[in-house]
Amino acid sequence: MAARVLGKASSAFDKAPEGSEASSHLSSTDKLNVMVVADTDMLADRFWVQQSNFLVKLLLHLLLITVTL
Secondary structure, eight states: OOOEEEEEEEESSSSSTTOOGGGGOOOOEEEEEEEEEEEEEEEEEEOOOOOHHHHHHHHHHHHHHHOOO
């Protein structure tokens, strides 16, 4: 899964975080261009697809009806 984020953004930090240069800190920008990529197992078939052996169930059902008649 991936998304591209464009536009205005404000920093979560009021000042430069410890260990970084204060001159490189931006409090906001109008030119945000970020690509966010994530791996998700939620989209795997086992979470979204219910597998069923429909043909076998149908044939067994029809056979049961035929035998009971």
